Amino acid sequence: MARKRAKAPAARETVTTVVVMRLYVAGKAPNSVKAIANLEAICRRYLKDRYKLEIVDVCEHPQRALADGVFVTPSLSKLSPAPTSNVIGNLSDTDNLLAALGLPAGDLQ
Amino acid sequence: MTARKRKTSRFLYKAPTGILGFDDLSRGGLPRNRTSMVMGGPGTGKTVFALQALVNAAQGRKQPGIFVAFEEGTDEIFANAATFGWRLPALAKSSLFFLDARLSPTVVQSGDFELSGMLAILEAKKRELGAGWIVFDGIDVLLVLLRDPGAAMREVYRLRNWLTHNDLTAIITTKIDGDTYGAVNYSFMQFMVDCVIRFDRRLEQGIPVRRIEIAKYRGSDFAPGEYPLSFGPRGLEVAAPGTTESRYEVSTERVSSGFKGLDSMLGGGLFRGSSTLITGAPGTSKTTLAGLFAETACRRGERTLFVSFDEGGARIRRNLTSVGIHLERHVKSGLLRMYSGQTDSVNPEEHLIRIAALLLEHQPRCMVIDPLSAISRTDALSLARAVCSRIIHTVRNNNITAFITSLVDGDDPQAEATELQISTIADTWIHLSYLVRGGERNRALTVIKSRGTQHSNQVRELVLSATGPKLMDVYSSGGDVLMGTLRWEKEAEERARKLHQQAEYGHKRRQLQFAEADIAARITALQLDLERQRAELARCTLDDERRQVSAGEWQHTVRTMRSADTVVTTAPAPGKRRAARISTKSRTNGDQEPLHGS
Numbered sequence: 001m002a003r004k005r006a007k008a009p010a011a012r013e014t015v016t017t018v019v020v021m022r023l024y025v026a027g028k029a030p031n032s033v034k035a036i037a038n039l040e041a042i043c044r045r046y047l048k049d050r051y052k053l054e055i056v057d058v059c060e061h062p063q064r065a066l067a068d069g070v071f072v073t074p075s076l077s078k079l080s081p082a083p084t085s086n087v088i089g090n091l092s093d094t095d096n097l098l099a100a101l102g103l104p105a106g107d108l109q
Numbered sequence: 110m111t112a113r114k115r116k117t118s119r120f121l122y123k124a125p126t127g128i129l130g131f132d133d134l135s136r137g138g139l140p141r142n143r144t145s146m147v148m149g150g151p152g153t154g155k156t157v158f159a160l161q162a163l164v165n166a167a168q169g170r171k172q173p174g175i176f177v178a179f180e181e182g183t184d185e186i187f188a189n190a191a192t193f194g195w196r197l198p199a200l201a202k203s204s205l206f207f208l209d210a211r212l213s214p215t216v217v218q219s220g221d222f223e224l225s226g227m228l229a230i231l232e233a234k235k236r237e238l239g240a241g242w243i244v245f246d247g248i249d250v251l252l253v254l255l256r257d258p259g260a261a262m263r264e265v266y267r268l269r270n271w272l273t274h275n276d277l278t279a280i281i282t283t284k285i286d287g288d289t290y291g292a293v294n295y296s297f298m299q300f301m302v303d304c305v306i307r308f309d310r311r312l313e314q315g316i317p318v319r320r321i322e323i324a325k326y327r328g329s330d331f332a333p334g335e336y337p338l339s340f341g342p343r344g345l346e347v348a349a350p351g352t353t354e355s356r357y358e359v360s361t362e363r364v365s366s367g368f369k370g371l372d373s374m375l376g377g378g379l380f381r382g383s384s385t386l387i388t389g390a391p392g393t394s395k396t397t398l399a400g401l402f403a404e405t406a407c408r409r410g411e412r413t414l415f416v417s418f419d420e421g422g423a424r425i426r427r428n429l430t431s432v433g434i435h436l437e438r439h440v441k442s443g444l445l446r447m448y449s450g451q452t453d454s455v456n457p458e459e460h461l462i463r464i465a466a467l468l469l470e471h472q473p474r475c476m477v478i479d480p481l482s483a484i485s486r487t488d489a490l491s492l493a494r495a496v497c498s499r500i501i502h503t504v505r506n507n508n509i510t511a512f513i514t515s516l517v518d519g520d521d522p523q524a525e526a527t528e529l530q531i532s533t534i535a536d537t538w539i540h541l542s543y544l545v546r547g548g549e550r551n552r553a554l555t556v557i558k559s560r561g562t563q564h565s566n567q568v569r570e571l572v573l574s575a576t577g578p579k580l581m582d583v584y585s586s587g588g589d590v591l592m593g594t595l596r597w598e599k600e601a602e603e604r605a606r607k608l609h610q611q612a613e614y615g616h617k618r619r620q621l622q623f624a625e626a627d628i629a630a631r632i633t634a635l636q637l638d639l640e641r642q643r644a645e646l647a648r649c650t651l652d653d654e655r656r657q658v659s660a661g662e663w664q665h666t667v668r669t670m671r672s673a674d675t676v677v678t679t680a681p682a683p684g685k686r687r688a689a690r691i692s693t694k695s696r697t698n699g700d701q702e703p704l705h706g707s
Contacts, residue, residue: 025226026223026226027225029223029225029226031220031221031222032223032225035220038220058230059225062229062230062232065226069209070226071210071226072212072222072227073222074222076219086213086217087217088217089219089222090222091220092221093219094219096218096219097217097219
């Protein structure tokens with residue numbers, strides 16, 4: 001218990017700030033659909049409501065993706081808090097995703 | 110119906126790349142609105158090829174294009190292109206779009222992804238630009254991230270369908286490792302695309318050799334095999350063989366070699382578009398003959414290209430001035446273009462490609478290569494041979510009258526035949542040699558062969574003077590051609606003999622003239638005698654007649670006076686008329702004997 005409490009504040013510290021993310025998808029492409037589902041599951045599990053997610057469909061807004069330097073879909077950008085990071089793929093590799101988002105792996109709340 | 114029609118029309122069209130030689134190899138360029146794949150190891154020129162095609166389309170044919178770079182940043186590409194003089198930053202503002210598709214090293218991968226997002230972006234850009242071309246440079250960098258081969262294949266198919274749907278002429282470049290064919294795990298791409306071009310770079314006897322090969326071209330004829338490739342000052346250049354069928358225009362026009370003696374030995378000059386090989390030991394004045402040919406061509410106002418190896422153009426011009434050949438003014442007027450190549454550790458193919466580029470640039474009608482044998486100085490002899498043969502065929506294809514010199518060690522012209530083997534391709538083969546006899550070394554010129562020409566079989570002496578080279582008359586003695594002092598002696602002897610002969614002929618002629626005059630005089634005397642005799646004869650005959658007539662008249666008078674009977678004479682007469690006349694006249698003669706006839 002003591003150990004868990006000791007670890008809890010650190011974890012709480014990370015998750016108290018709101019994580020702002022943007023996910024670029026390509027319409028109903030299989031990996032894009034998967035990415036949305038995977039991300040939503042992760043967020044529900046790790047961030048509850050402490051996150052802001054914007055989903056950009058590059059098929060509808062190609063100029064925006066171009067401006068943001070995104071060309072691979074699905075692509076997730078963590079905009080804040082720092083450090084920012086980018087993840088590509090359907091987000092099925094949870095460990096990689098959590099590491100990129102700065103979330104401790106296996107920390108269940 | 111329309112779809113079908115569209116498909117067939119697509120099938121036939123090609124999009125020229127504007128890359129020197131490649132459009133010949135591919136018989137017109139890349140398949141339009143289709144996908145071509147460019148494969149090769151590192152540093153083989155894949156990116157340059159793709160970029161060059163794109164730049165040429167944008168500049169020359171005003172076709173906008175998109176360049177998707179997976180390996181290099183836009184700045185690096187711009188810097189590399191600047192070495193070829195392509196102004197990419199300017200083009201990027203108007204007709205070219207560069208997408209830097211490198212993934213940041215900090216990007217984390219989590220599961221598979223798809224290209225549909227990128228394609229959506231590109232589609233928007235394509236519509237905005239009206240692009241007709243697209244290049245995916247190093248797409249393997251991205252595809253290799255798809256660990257599942259099935260996923261990679263799916264994405265490649267997606268890409269291909271997208272390209273077909275969007276009517277884009279596409280070039281996809283991929284790397285191949287070492288000499289193993291087939292992009293790592295993407296060999297299926299070769300089956301999928303319509304055209305596969307392989308690039309190769311290897312070392313042959315320490316000389317870098319670049320090659321290009323069209324491995325596949327669906328529905329089109331192309332030149333099979335590997336062809337030399339080189340980086341020229343304006344981009345890639347390919348040494349294309351031209352068409353397999355020789356289609357040179359054959360001309361019967363004679364072009365002067367600039368050397369009267371040689372022209373007459375060749376039956377009036379060189380054929381337009383023929384190639385002449387001049388072999389010879391060092392210092393046998395091969396360059397002089399070549400220079401003379403170049404100068405004469407320039408004087409005729411024909412554009413001329415002078416390619417020299419291991420000797421600068423200015424040096425050659427200076428040396429030729431000493432024998433009265435002035436090339437400087439033709440260089441200044443732009444008619445003559447001189448190019449000098451270095452052969453040390455340079456791939457002979459580089460020269461071939463440079464020459465092809467120069468031919469295109471200068472458009473010459475006459476050309477000199479001096480000496481072509483310099484190419485064979487490198488160890489790669491078989492390569493040098495192939496290059497020489499290609500150079501000659503290129504020159505011939507362009508209907509250029511060429512003078513090619515080749516250095517031969519020793520006096521045996523056959524040595525050339527084994528060295529570069531150009532002599533079999535050349536139309537005319539002139540050999541220059543030294544003949545050492547009587548303590549002298551003299552230059553000799555022989556026409557070994559000349560196709561389609563009745564050429565002289567004589568060995569002639571070549572004499573150089575400040576006014577240019579001269580061929581001396583032939584003096585043979587005991588089966589040898591005399592040269593130098595021996596020739597001079599023979600000439601003097603000949604002159605003395607002629608003088609003597611002339612005197613003798615004069616004497617004989619005079620004798621005959623005398624005999625003729627003598628006979629003529631005698632004929633005149635006899636003629637006069639004859640006339641005299643004839644006149645005498647005529648006079649006698651006349652007297653005779655007169656005598657007869659007067660005799661008849663006398664008888665008649667006598668009878669009349671005696672009043673005697675007229676007698677009809679029946680005496681025969683020598684002429685009937687005369688007899689008749691006499692008979693009428695002597696009708697009263699009675700039985701009188703005729704007087705005449707006795």
